[in-house]
Amino acid sequence: MNRRQLLYGTGIGLVSGVAARAGAKATSSSDDQAKPAALPLADYQPTSMLHARGTHVARARYPVIDIHTHITESSKSINGVDLASERNFHATPDELLPVMDRKNIRTMVNLTGGFGAGLTETLEKYDKSYRDRFYTFTEPCYSRFLEPDYPRIQAEAIQQAYRDGARGLKILKTLGLYLRDNITTGKLVKIDDPRFDPMWDACGQLKMPVAIHISDPIAFFTPTDRFNERYEELNNHPDWSFYGHDFPSNAELIEARNRVMARHPNTRFIVLHVGNFAENLDNVSENLDRFSNMTVDTAARIGELGRQPRASGAFFEKYQDRILFGTDATPHAGNYPQQLFVDALYEIYYRFLETDDEYFDYAPAKVPPQGRWRIYGINLPDAILRKVYLENSARALRLALGRG
Numbered sequence: 001m002n003r004r005q006l007l008y009g010t011g012i013g014l015v016s017g018v019a020a021r022a023g024a025k026a027t028s029s030s031d032d033q034a035k036p037a038a039l040p041l042a043d044y045q046p047t048s049m050l051h052a053r054g055t056h057v058a059r060a061r062y063p064v065i066d067i068h069t070h071i072t073e074s075s076k077s078i079n080g081v082d083l084a085s086e087r088n089f090h091a092t093p094d095e096l097l098p099v100m101d102r103k104n105i106r107t108m109v110n111l112t113g114g115f116g117a118g119l120t121e122t123l124e125k126y127d128k129s130y131r132d133r134f135y136t137f138t139e140p141c142y143s144r145f146l147e148p149d150y151p152r153i154q155a156e157a158i159q160q161a162y163r164d165g166a167r168g169l170k171i172l173k174t175l176g177l178y179l180r181d182n183i184t185t186g187k188l189v190k191i192d193d194p195r196f197d198p199m200w201d202a203c204g205q206l207k208m209p210v211a212i213h214i215s216d217p218i219a220f221f222t223p224t225d226r227f228n229e230r231y232e233e234l235n236n237h238p239d240w241s242f243y244g245h246d247f248p249s250n251a252e253l254i255e256a257r258n259r260v261m262a263r264h265p266n267t268r269f270i271v272l273h274v275g276n277f278a279e280n281l282d283n284v285s286e287n288l289d290r291f292s293n294m295t296v297d298t299a300a301r302i303g304e305l306g307r308q309p310r311a312s313g314a315f316f317e318k319y320q321d322r323i324l325f326g327t328d329a330t331p332h333a334g335n336y337p338q339q340l341f342v343d344a345l346y347e348i349y350y351r352f353l354e355t356d357d358e359y360f361d362y363a364p365a366k367v368p369p370q371g372r373w374r375i376y377g378i379n380l381p382d383a384i385l386r387k388v389y390l391e392n393s394a395r396a397l398r399l400a401l402g403r404g
């Protein structure tokens with residue numbers, strides 16, 4: 001029995017209006033009075049009756065660098081640790097470019113370029129074949145983690161990746177949540193493990209930005225139960241829960257990441273997913289104030305930003321030079337509509353940033369995939385839009401903007 005069936009079976013579902021009213025009349029408290037007319041949450045697809053304006057933003061107002069996409073990925077992964085140099089290619093440039101041109105996307109930054117031969121192949125296929133349309137980041141080679149000389153090997157791999165054309169380093173949440181003492185077994189390795197210090201320093205010396213994803217939505221660290229705001233998402237992807245076991249808390253992960261940023265002030269960090277705490281913009285703001293080497297991206301968190309539009313508007317105003325446009329877009333990401341690389345995904349991001357439309361879906365899906373809420377646009381002024389879409393990423397990637 002999966003969690004959804006359990007939810008239905010125990011009657012902890014949404015109930016029809018008639019049954020709800022009948023139940024409410026009898027007493028105010030119990031759920032199981034609604035049993036006869038329980039509706040499985042997964043079947044609930046309410047249609048908004050609101051007459052709200054719907055602006056179709058087909059193209060971004062300024063050219064866009066999407067700092068956070070996944071065009072390739074490791075062909076082998078064990079217990080959450082990517083181990084192969086060889087890449088799976090999710091889409092060819094010919095499949096990507098028409099969407100990019102329609103949506104005014106100057107460049108897609110493919111964060112998961114890997115290392116070694118797989119990285120070289122990716123750079124050839126994308127970056128070098130279509131100049132300035134694709135940039136690729138490298139990733140650590142965790143399969144060599146147990147070699148005694150790993151810190152030096154990894155730093156040198158960064159230098160080689162830089163010479164080969166990689167634009168930055170990507171850290172998946174592997175570090176902190178999956179990588180273990182014996183790579184896939186043993187105790188979890190901490191984000192600020194000193195064995196990675198030479199790697200962070202190498203990035204600083206080469207001025208390669210580090211795109212770092214640590215932690216996850218805060219709801220993933222709480223029980224998957226009726227009080228969890230991402231219940232359906234966790235029910236669909238039970239392996240995304242970091243509640244219990246030997247997982248560190250969200251706060252511990254953020255503190256370890258902060259120690260890395262403090263220890264490597266000359267290395268620039270793009271802390272992905274709105275600093276990995278989009279539910280708490282005060283926390284993100286505090287860290288941005290504390291660490292001048294920190295920026296953030298917007299990827300896969302407009303569901304969080306857009307349901308607090310006034311706080312988000314103030315956040316974008318205050319940190320307009322340190323927020324980078326990112327989506328987490330992945331071609332053919334069927335199970336993750338909030339990441340699906342299609343026109344509709346970009347139109348939603350543009351609508352959120354460019355309009356003051358109210359109460360619209362944050363992902364191209366019938367049911368909101370991350371939680372059952374809708375979002376509101378923040379209608380950024382032109383000067384801020386241009387920075388977020390283009391200029392902040394251009395600075396992070398040290399591009400001379402010759403066009404657009």
Ligand SMILES: [Zn+2]
Nearest residue numbers: 068070299328
């Ligand atoms: Zn991502």
